[in-house]
Amino acid sequence: MDYLHDWANLLLRWGHLIVGVAWIGASFYFNWLENHLERQKASLGDGVAGELWAIHGGGFYHLQKYELAPPRLPEPLHWFKWEAYTTFLTGFALLWVVYYLNAGTMLLPPGSALAPWQGVVLGLGVVVGTWFVYDALCRSPLGRRPAWLALIGFALLIALTWALMQVFSGRAAYIHVGAAIGTCMVANVFRVIIPGQKALVSAMQTGAERDPAHGRHALLRSRHNNYLTLPVLFLMISSHYPMTYASEWGWLVLAGLMVFSVLVRHYFNIRHLAGRKVWVLPAAGLALVTLMATMAPESPPSREAAAREAAAREAAAREAPEIAFGEVSAIVEERCAGCHAAVPSFGGFAAAPAGVALDTGEQIRRHLKDIQRVAVTTRYMPLGNVTGMTDAERATIGAYIANQPPAPGS
Numbered sequence: 001m002d003y004l005h006d007w008a009n010l011l012l013r014w015g016h017l018i019v020g021v022a023w024i025g026a027s028f029y030f031n032w033l034e035n036h037l038e039r040q041k042a043s044l045g046d047g048v049a050g051e052l053w054a055i056h057g058g059g060f061y062h063l064q065k066y067e068l069a070p071p072r073l074p075e076p077l078h079w080f081k082w083e084a085y086t087t088f089l090t091g092f093a094l095l096w097v098v099y100y101l102n103a104g105t106m107l108l109p110p111g112s113a114l115a116p117w118q119g120v121v122l123g124l125g126v127v128v129g130t131w132f133v134y135d136a137l138c139r140s141p142l143g144r145r146p147a148w149l150a151l152i153g154f155a156l157l158i159a160l161t162w163a164l165m166q167v168f169s170g171r172a173a174y175i176h177v178g179a180a181i182g183t184c185m186v187a188n189v190f191r192v193i194i195p196g197q198k199a200l201v202s203a204m205q206t207g208a209e210r211d212p213a214h215g216r217h218a219l220l221r222s223r224h225n226n227y228l229t230l231p232v233l234f235l236m237i238s239s240h241y242p243m244t245y246a247s248e249w250g251w252l253v254l255a256g257l258m259v260f261s262v263l264v265r266h267y268f269n270i271r272h273l274a275g276r277k278v279w280v281l282p283a284a285g286l287a288l289v290t291l292m293a294t295m296a297p298e299s300p301p302s303r304e305a306a307a308r309e310a311a312a313r314e315a316a317a318r319e320a321p322e323i324a325f326g327e328v329s330a331i332v333e334e335r336c337a338g339c340h341a342a343v344p345s346f347g348g349f350a351a352a353p354a355g356v357a358l359d360t361g362e363q364i365r366r367h368l369k370d371i372q373r374v375a376v377t378t379r380y381m382p383l384g385n386v387t388g389m390t391d392a393e394r395a396t397i398g399a400y401i402a403n404q405p406p407a408p409g410s
Protein backbone atom coordinates (compact mmCIF):
# COMPACT_ATOMS: atom_id res chain seq x y z
CA MET A 1 0.00 0.00 0.00
CA ASP A 2 2.70 2.45 1.04
CA TYR A 3 4.63 1.45 -2.02
CA LEU A 4 1.67 2.30 -4.27
CA HIS A 5 1.17 5.51 -2.33
CA ASP A 6 4.74 6.52 -3.19
CA TRP A 7 4.12 5.78 -6.85
CA ALA A 8 0.90 7.79 -6.84
CA ASN A 9 2.86 10.66 -5.29
CA LEU A 10 5.62 10.40 -7.89
CA LEU A 11 3.37 10.08 -10.94
CA LEU A 12 0.99 12.83 -9.88
CA ARG A 13 3.82 15.22 -9.04
CA TRP A 14 5.57 14.47 -12.29
CA GLY A 15 2.36 14.91 -14.26
CA HIS A 16 1.45 18.08 -12.38
CA LEU A 17 4.84 19.54 -13.23
CA ILE A 18 4.53 18.62 -16.92
CA VAL A 19 1.04 20.04 -17.49
CA GLY A 20 1.89 23.03 -15.31
CA VAL A 21 4.91 23.76 -17.51
CA ALA A 22 2.66 23.46 -20.58
CA TRP A 23 0.12 25.87 -19.10
CA ILE A 24 2.49 28.50 -17.77
CA GLY A 25 4.75 28.07 -20.80
CA ALA A 26 1.88 28.77 -23.20
CA SER A 27 0.81 31.71 -21.09
CA PHE A 28 4.35 33.18 -21.04
CA TYR A 29 4.57 32.61 -24.79
CA PHE A 30 1.36 34.47 -25.58
CA ASN A 31 2.40 37.31 -23.32
CA TRP A 32 5.65 37.47 -25.18
CA LEU A 33 3.82 37.46 -28.53
CA GLU A 34 1.52 40.26 -27.44
CA ASN A 35 4.52 42.32 -26.31
CA HIS A 36 6.57 41.80 -29.45
CA LEU A 37 3.99 42.26 -32.21
CA GLU A 38 5.07 44.80 -34.79
CA ARG A 39 2.09 47.06 -34.95
CA GLN A 40 3.35 49.89 -37.16
CA LYS A 41 4.12 48.06 -40.37
CA ALA A 42 2.62 49.45 -43.59
CA SER A 43 2.33 45.97 -45.05
CA LEU A 44 -0.17 44.73 -42.43
CA GLY A 45 -3.28 43.22 -44.00
CA ASP A 46 -6.84 44.39 -43.47
CA GLY A 47 -7.93 44.17 -39.84
CA VAL A 48 -4.52 42.89 -38.72
CA ALA A 49 -3.26 44.53 -35.56
CA GLY A 50 0.31 43.32 -35.75
CA GLU A 51 2.59 40.54 -36.82
CA LEU A 52 5.97 39.05 -36.09
CA TRP A 53 8.45 36.58 -37.46
CA ALA A 54 10.24 33.98 -35.38
CA ILE A 55 12.63 31.13 -35.97
CA HIS A 56 12.49 28.01 -33.84
CA GLY A 57 13.40 24.38 -34.25
CA GLY A 58 14.78 24.98 -37.71
CA GLY A 59 11.72 26.67 -39.18
CA PHE A 60 10.37 30.17 -39.77
CA TYR A 61 7.06 31.17 -38.21
CA HIS A 62 4.89 34.08 -39.23
CA LEU A 63 2.20 35.08 -36.76
CA GLN A 64 -0.51 37.70 -37.09
CA LYS A 65 -2.91 39.08 -34.56
CA TYR A 66 -6.27 40.46 -35.64
CA GLU A 67 -7.70 43.73 -34.41
CA LEU A 68 -11.02 42.06 -33.62
CA ALA A 69 -11.47 38.87 -35.56
CA PRO A 70 -10.74 37.50 -39.01
CA PRO A 71 -13.55 37.87 -41.57
CA ARG A 72 -14.44 34.18 -41.35
CA LEU A 73 -14.07 31.77 -38.46
CA PRO A 74 -10.92 29.76 -39.23
CA GLU A 75 -10.94 25.98 -39.11
CA PRO A 76 -9.37 24.40 -37.16
CA LEU A 77 -9.07 27.00 -34.40
CA HIS A 78 -6.80 25.95 -31.53
CA TRP A 79 -7.83 26.56 -27.95
CA PHE A 80 -5.64 26.52 -24.88
CA LYS A 81 -7.51 25.26 -21.88
CA TRP A 82 -6.68 21.66 -21.07
CA GLU A 83 -3.24 22.67 -19.84
CA ALA A 84 -4.94 24.65 -17.09
CA TYR A 85 -7.61 22.06 -16.31
CA THR A 86 -5.18 19.16 -16.05
CA THR A 87 -2.87 21.24 -13.85
CA PHE A 88 -5.79 21.65 -11.47
CA LEU A 89 -6.79 17.98 -11.59
CA THR A 90 -3.29 16.62 -10.95
CA GLY A 91 -2.64 19.24 -8.28
CA PHE A 92 -5.84 18.43 -6.47
CA ALA A 93 -5.07 14.71 -6.52
CA LEU A 94 -1.54 15.41 -5.28
CA LEU A 95 -2.88 17.52 -2.42
CA TRP A 96 -4.98 14.56 -1.47
CA VAL A 97 -2.19 12.00 -1.70
CA VAL A 98 0.43 14.07 0.14
CA TYR A 99 -1.59 16.02 2.71
CA TYR A 100 -5.03 14.49 3.18
CA LEU A 101 -4.18 10.78 3.26
CA ASN A 102 -1.70 11.54 6.07
CA ALA A 103 -3.53 14.51 7.54
CA GLY A 104 -2.44 13.68 11.10
CA THR A 105 1.25 14.14 10.27
CA MET A 106 1.34 16.28 7.13
CA LEU A 107 -1.56 18.69 7.56
CA LEU A 108 -1.93 19.32 11.28
CA PRO A 109 0.71 20.56 13.71
CA PRO A 110 1.59 18.54 16.81
CA GLY A 111 -1.09 18.75 19.50
CA SER A 112 -3.72 20.08 17.10
CA ALA A 113 -7.23 20.25 18.51
CA LEU A 114 -8.61 19.21 15.13
CA ALA A 115 -9.24 15.65 14.06
CA PRO A 116 -7.58 14.77 10.74
CA TRP A 117 -10.92 14.71 8.89
CA GLN A 118 -11.74 18.17 10.22
CA GLY A 119 -8.42 19.42 8.90
CA VAL A 120 -9.24 17.96 5.48
CA VAL A 121 -12.68 19.58 5.41
CA LEU A 122 -11.14 22.91 6.41
CA GLY A 123 -8.46 22.59 3.74
CA LEU A 124 -11.00 21.84 1.02
CA GLY A 125 -13.22 24.66 2.26
CA VAL A 126 -10.35 27.13 1.99
CA VAL A 127 -9.40 26.07 -1.55
CA VAL A 128 -12.98 26.28 -2.84
CA GLY A 129 -14.07 29.22 -0.68
CA THR A 130 -11.21 31.43 -1.83
CA TRP A 131 -12.52 31.26 -5.39
CA PHE A 132 -16.03 32.34 -4.39
CA VAL A 133 -14.73 35.29 -2.40
CA TYR A 134 -12.32 36.31 -5.17
CA ASP A 135 -14.93 35.94 -7.91
CA ALA A 136 -17.45 37.99 -5.93
CA LEU A 137 -14.86 40.75 -5.41
CA CYS A 138 -14.06 40.85 -9.14
CA ARG A 139 -17.76 41.14 -10.01
CA SER A 140 -18.42 43.78 -7.37
CA PRO A 141 -17.92 47.51 -8.09
CA LEU A 142 -14.33 46.92 -6.96
CA GLY A 143 -13.79 45.09 -10.27
CA ARG A 144 -13.68 48.49 -11.97
CA ARG A 145 -10.84 49.68 -9.73
CA PRO A 146 -8.10 47.16 -10.46
CA ALA A 147 -5.47 48.71 -8.21
CA TRP A 148 -7.72 48.66 -5.15
CA LEU A 149 -8.87 45.17 -6.01
CA ALA A 150 -5.25 44.00 -6.18
CA LEU A 151 -4.38 45.64 -2.87
CA ILE A 152 -7.37 44.20 -1.05
CA GLY A 153 -6.84 40.78 -2.63
CA PHE A 154 -3.22 40.81 -1.48
CA ALA A 155 -4.19 41.76 2.09
CA LEU A 156 -6.81 39.01 2.17
CA LEU A 157 -4.31 36.43 0.95
CA ILE A 158 -1.82 37.34 3.63
CA ALA A 159 -4.57 37.26 6.27
CA LEU A 160 -5.52 33.82 4.98
CA THR A 161 -1.90 32.67 5.27
CA TRP A 162 -1.72 33.92 8.85
CA ALA A 163 -4.99 32.21 9.75
CA LEU A 164 -3.97 28.90 8.15
CA MET A 165 -0.65 28.98 10.01
CA GLN A 166 -2.62 28.98 13.26
CA VAL A 167 -4.32 25.68 12.43
CA PHE A 168 -2.12 23.84 9.91
CA SER A 169 1.55 22.98 9.90
CA GLY A 170 3.57 25.74 8.22
CA ARG A 171 4.20 23.85 5.03
CA ALA A 172 0.56 22.74 4.76
CA ALA A 173 -0.54 26.35 5.29
CA TYR A 174 1.72 27.51 2.45
CA ILE A 175 0.62 24.77 0.08
CA HIS A 176 -3.02 25.59 0.79
CA VAL A 177 -2.48 29.23 -0.06
CA GLY A 178 -0.78 28.06 -3.27
CA ALA A 179 -3.62 25.65 -4.04
CA ALA A 180 -6.21 28.37 -3.37
CA ILE A 181 -4.48 30.84 -5.70
CA GLY A 182 -3.94 28.15 -8.34
CA THR A 183 -7.60 27.19 -8.15
CA CYS A 184 -8.62 30.82 -8.71
CA MET A 185 -6.32 30.96 -11.74
CA VAL A 186 -7.77 27.80 -13.27
CA ALA A 187 -11.31 28.89 -12.44
CA ASN A 188 -10.59 32.20 -14.18
CA VAL A 189 -9.84 30.20 -17.31
CA PHE A 190 -12.80 27.87 -16.87
CA ARG A 191 -15.47 30.33 -15.75
CA VAL A 192 -14.49 33.64 -17.35
CA ILE A 193 -11.82 33.52 -20.04
CA ILE A 194 -12.99 30.49 -22.02
CA PRO A 195 -16.71 31.44 -21.79
CA GLY A 196 -15.72 34.90 -23.06
CA GLN A 197 -13.94 33.35 -26.01
CA LYS A 198 -16.90 31.07 -26.72
CA ALA A 199 -19.20 34.10 -26.73
CA LEU A 200 -16.83 35.82 -29.14
CA VAL A 201 -16.87 32.85 -31.50
CA SER A 202 -20.62 32.42 -31.37
CA ALA A 203 -21.13 36.16 -31.97
CA MET A 204 -19.04 35.75 -35.11
CA GLN A 205 -21.11 32.82 -36.26
CA THR A 206 -24.45 34.49 -35.71
CA GLY A 207 -23.34 38.00 -36.61
CA ALA A 208 -24.68 39.28 -33.31
CA GLU A 209 -23.27 42.28 -31.43
CA ARG A 210 -20.41 41.45 -29.11
CA ASP A 211 -20.89 42.12 -25.44
CA PRO A 212 -17.91 44.28 -24.37
CA ALA A 213 -18.33 43.14 -20.75
CA HIS A 214 -16.91 39.74 -21.71
CA GLY A 215 -13.71 41.29 -22.96
CA ARG A 216 -13.36 43.51 -19.90
CA HIS A 217 -13.86 40.64 -17.44
CA ALA A 218 -11.50 38.36 -19.33
CA LEU A 219 -8.80 41.02 -19.43
CA LEU A 220 -8.98 41.59 -15.66
CA ARG A 221 -8.75 37.86 -14.94
CA SER A 222 -5.87 37.34 -17.38
CA ARG A 223 -4.01 40.16 -15.68
CA HIS A 224 -4.49 38.50 -12.31
CA ASN A 225 -3.30 35.17 -13.67
CA ASN A 226 -0.26 36.87 -15.15
CA TYR A 227 0.79 38.45 -11.86
CA LEU A 228 -0.02 35.44 -9.70
CA THR A 229 2.13 33.04 -11.72
CA LEU A 230 5.43 33.66 -9.95
CA PRO A 231 4.07 33.64 -6.37
CA VAL A 232 2.19 30.42 -7.06
CA LEU A 233 5.28 28.74 -8.48
CA PHE A 234 7.19 29.67 -5.34
CA LEU A 235 4.44 28.25 -3.14
CA MET A 236 4.57 24.97 -5.06
CA ILE A 237 8.25 24.49 -4.21
CA SER A 238 8.07 26.12 -0.77
CA SER A 239 8.00 22.83 1.13
CA HIS A 240 11.71 22.46 0.37
CA TYR A 241 12.48 25.66 2.27
CA PRO A 242 11.55 25.48 5.96
CA MET A 243 13.30 28.82 6.53
CA THR A 244 10.30 30.44 4.82
CA TYR A 245 7.33 28.75 6.46
CA ALA A 246 8.70 27.29 9.68
CA SER A 247 8.65 30.42 11.84
CA GLU A 248 5.66 32.24 13.27
CA TRP A 249 6.48 35.05 10.80
CA GLY A 250 5.96 32.79 7.80
CA TRP A 251 2.96 34.84 6.67
CA LEU A 252 5.14 37.98 6.49
CA VAL A 253 7.86 36.11 4.63
CA LEU A 254 5.26 35.10 2.06
CA ALA A 255 4.06 38.70 1.81
CA GLY A 256 7.65 39.78 1.09
CA LEU A 257 8.20 37.11 -1.52
CA MET A 258 4.92 38.00 -3.20
CA VAL A 259 5.86 41.67 -3.44
CA PHE A 260 9.25 40.72 -4.84
CA SER A 261 7.92 38.28 -7.44
CA VAL A 262 5.02 40.49 -8.53
CA LEU A 263 7.49 43.33 -9.14
CA VAL A 264 9.68 41.02 -11.21
CA ARG A 265 6.65 39.95 -13.23
CA HIS A 266 5.69 43.58 -13.66
CA TYR A 267 9.12 44.37 -15.02
CA PHE A 268 8.77 41.66 -17.67
CA ASN A 269 5.32 42.97 -18.57
CA ILE A 270 6.48 46.51 -19.16
CA ARG A 271 10.09 46.26 -20.18
CA HIS A 272 9.41 46.60 -23.93
CA LEU A 273 7.09 49.60 -23.48
CA ALA A 274 8.17 53.11 -24.29
CA GLY A 275 8.42 55.18 -21.10
CA ARG A 276 8.87 52.08 -18.96
CA LYS A 277 9.62 52.55 -15.32
CA VAL A 278 13.27 51.88 -14.66
CA TRP A 279 12.78 51.60 -10.92
CA VAL A 280 10.82 48.35 -11.01
CA LEU A 281 13.67 45.86 -11.09
CA PRO A 282 15.84 47.69 -8.51
CA ALA A 283 12.75 47.96 -6.29
CA ALA A 284 12.26 44.21 -6.58
CA GLY A 285 15.90 43.65 -5.69
CA LEU A 286 15.60 45.96 -2.72
CA ALA A 287 12.49 44.15 -1.52
CA LEU A 288 14.32 40.82 -1.74
CA VAL A 289 17.45 42.02 0.04
CA THR A 290 15.36 43.62 2.78
CA LEU A 291 13.47 40.39 3.25
CA MET A 292 16.67 38.34 3.36
CA ALA A 293 18.23 40.68 5.90
CA THR A 294 15.12 40.69 8.08
CA MET A 295 14.89 36.91 8.06
CA ALA A 296 18.58 36.30 8.67
CA PRO A 297 19.39 34.20 11.73
CA GLU A 298 21.36 35.99 14.43
CA SER A 299 24.78 36.88 13.13
CA PRO A 300 27.60 34.58 14.25
CA PRO A 301 29.30 35.71 17.47
CA SER A 302 32.48 37.75 17.21
CA ARG A 303 35.79 35.98 17.73
CA GLU A 304 36.11 37.05 21.37
CA ALA A 305 32.53 36.06 22.08
CA ALA A 306 33.14 32.70 20.41
CA ALA A 307 36.26 32.17 22.50
CA ARG A 308 34.39 33.09 25.68
CA GLU A 309 31.61 30.72 24.73
CA ALA A 310 34.04 27.90 24.03
CA ALA A 311 35.68 28.45 27.42
CA ALA A 312 32.30 28.42 29.13
CA ARG A 313 31.39 25.25 27.29
CA GLU A 314 34.61 23.59 28.34
CA ALA A 315 33.98 24.55 31.94
CA ALA A 316 30.43 23.25 31.73
CA ALA A 317 31.66 20.03 30.13
CA ARG A 318 34.11 19.54 33.00
CA GLU A 319 31.30 19.85 35.49
CA ALA A 320 28.50 18.12 33.61
CA PRO A 321 29.14 14.59 32.48
CA GLU A 322 29.83 14.52 28.74
CA ILE A 323 26.89 13.49 26.63
CA ALA A 324 27.71 10.17 25.07
CA PHE A 325 26.98 9.45 21.43
CA GLY A 326 24.94 6.47 22.59
CA GLU A 327 22.46 8.85 24.19
CA VAL A 328 22.01 10.73 20.93
CA SER A 329 21.69 7.63 18.82
CA ALA A 330 19.12 6.20 21.23
CA ILE A 331 16.98 9.34 20.85
CA VAL A 332 17.28 9.33 17.08
CA GLU A 333 16.46 5.64 16.95
CA GLU A 334 13.35 6.17 19.03
CA ARG A 335 12.11 9.43 17.47
CA CYS A 336 13.34 9.39 13.88
CA ALA A 337 14.27 5.93 12.67
CA GLY A 338 10.67 4.74 12.42
CA CYS A 339 10.47 6.81 9.24
CA HIS A 340 14.15 7.34 8.43
CA ALA A 341 15.20 3.76 7.88
CA ALA A 342 16.01 1.76 4.79
CA VAL A 343 12.76 -0.07 5.51
CA PRO A 344 10.58 2.33 7.56
CA SER A 345 8.34 0.76 10.15
CA PHE A 346 6.13 3.86 10.32
CA GLY A 347 3.01 3.53 8.18
CA GLY A 348 2.92 5.67 5.05
CA PHE A 349 6.55 5.38 3.98
CA ALA A 350 8.02 2.81 1.64
CA ALA A 351 11.57 4.17 1.72
CA ALA A 352 13.57 6.57 3.88
CA PRO A 353 11.96 10.03 3.38
CA ALA A 354 14.15 12.48 1.47
CA GLY A 355 16.69 9.65 1.15
CA VAL A 356 17.81 10.25 4.73
CA ALA A 357 18.22 6.98 6.65
CA LEU A 358 19.10 7.26 10.34
CA ASP A 359 19.00 3.65 11.50
CA THR A 360 22.69 3.03 12.15
CA GLY A 361 25.24 4.90 14.26
CA GLU A 362 27.34 5.53 11.16
CA GLN A 363 24.44 7.22 9.36
CA ILE A 364 23.54 9.29 12.39
CA ARG A 365 27.12 10.55 12.61
CA ARG A 366 27.09 11.41 8.95
CA HIS A 367 23.88 13.43 9.29
CA LEU A 368 24.61 15.23 12.55
CA LYS A 369 24.46 18.65 10.93
CA ASP A 370 21.11 17.89 9.27
CA ILE A 371 19.76 16.48 12.50
CA GLN A 372 20.74 19.65 14.31
CA ARG A 373 19.10 21.82 11.65
CA VAL A 374 15.77 20.01 11.47
CA ALA A 375 15.34 18.74 15.03
CA VAL A 376 17.05 21.45 17.10
CA THR A 377 17.08 24.69 15.11
CA THR A 378 13.88 24.65 13.02
CA ARG A 379 12.27 21.75 14.90
CA TYR A 380 10.28 20.73 11.88
CA MET A 381 11.30 17.12 12.39
CA PRO A 382 9.98 14.70 13.51
CA LEU A 383 7.25 15.51 11.06
CA GLY A 384 4.24 16.74 13.02
CA ASN A 385 6.20 15.48 16.05
CA VAL A 386 4.23 12.25 15.75
CA THR A 387 6.89 10.40 17.68
CA GLY A 388 6.59 12.80 20.62
CA MET A 389 10.15 14.10 20.79
CA THR A 390 10.62 16.14 23.98
CA ASP A 391 12.35 19.50 24.38
CA ALA A 392 14.88 17.85 26.70
CA GLU A 393 15.79 15.39 23.94
CA ARG A 394 16.26 18.21 21.46
CA ALA A 395 18.45 20.02 23.98
CA THR A 396 20.53 16.90 24.54
CA ILE A 397 21.14 16.48 20.82
CA GLY A 398 21.89 20.19 20.48
CA ALA A 399 24.38 20.10 23.34
CA TYR A 400 26.09 16.99 22.00
CA ILE A 401 26.52 18.49 18.55
CA ALA A 402 27.65 21.85 19.93
CA ASN A 403 30.43 20.00 21.79
CA GLN A 404 31.77 18.29 18.69
CA PRO A 405 34.99 19.71 17.36
CA PRO A 406 34.22 21.53 14.09
CA ALA A 407 34.65 19.30 11.09
CA PRO A 408 37.90 19.85 9.22
CA GLY A 409 37.48 22.44 6.52
CA SER A 410 34.36 24.02 8.03
Ligand code: HEC
Binds near residue numbers: 354371374
Ligand atom coordinates in the same frame (compact mmCIF):
# COMPACT_ATOMS: atom_id res chain seq x y z
C1 HEC B 1 6.62 10.59 10.52
C2 HEC B 1 7.80 10.31 9.81
C3 HEC B 1 9.06 11.11 10.12
C4 HEC B 1 9.72 11.16 11.33
C5 HEC B 1 9.33 10.52 12.64
C6 HEC B 1 10.89 11.97 11.09
N1 HEC B 1 10.92 12.39 9.79
FE1 HEC B 1 12.41 13.46 8.88
N2 HEC B 1 11.35 13.45 7.14
C7 HEC B 1 10.12 12.89 6.95
C8 HEC B 1 9.64 13.25 5.63
C9 HEC B 1 8.32 12.83 5.01
C10 HEC B 1 10.63 14.04 5.04
C11 HEC B 1 10.62 14.71 3.67
C12 HEC B 1 9.89 16.01 3.86
C13 HEC B 1 10.44 17.14 3.10
O1 HEC B 1 10.91 16.96 1.99
O2 HEC B 1 10.37 18.26 3.65
C14 HEC B 1 11.71 14.13 5.99
C15 HEC B 1 12.89 14.81 5.77
C16 HEC B 1 13.94 14.84 6.64
C17 HEC B 1 15.24 15.37 6.34
C18 HEC B 1 15.68 15.93 4.98
C19 HEC B 1 15.09 17.25 4.72
C20 HEC B 1 15.98 18.35 5.13
O3 HEC B 1 15.45 19.44 5.39
O4 HEC B 1 17.20 18.13 5.19
C21 HEC B 1 16.01 15.25 7.47
C22 HEC B 1 17.45 15.66 7.64
C23 HEC B 1 15.17 14.65 8.48
N3 HEC B 1 13.92 14.40 7.95
C24 HEC B 1 15.57 14.37 9.77
C25 HEC B 1 14.75 13.83 10.75
C26 HEC B 1 15.14 13.70 12.13
C27 HEC B 1 16.47 14.09 12.73
C28 HEC B 1 14.08 13.12 12.78
C29 HEC B 1 13.97 12.79 14.27
C30 HEC B 1 14.21 13.86 15.17
C31 HEC B 1 13.03 12.90 11.80
N4 HEC B 1 13.49 13.38 10.59
C32 HEC B 1 11.82 12.28 12.06
C33 HEC B 1 9.44 12.09 7.84
C34 HEC B 1 9.82 11.88 9.17
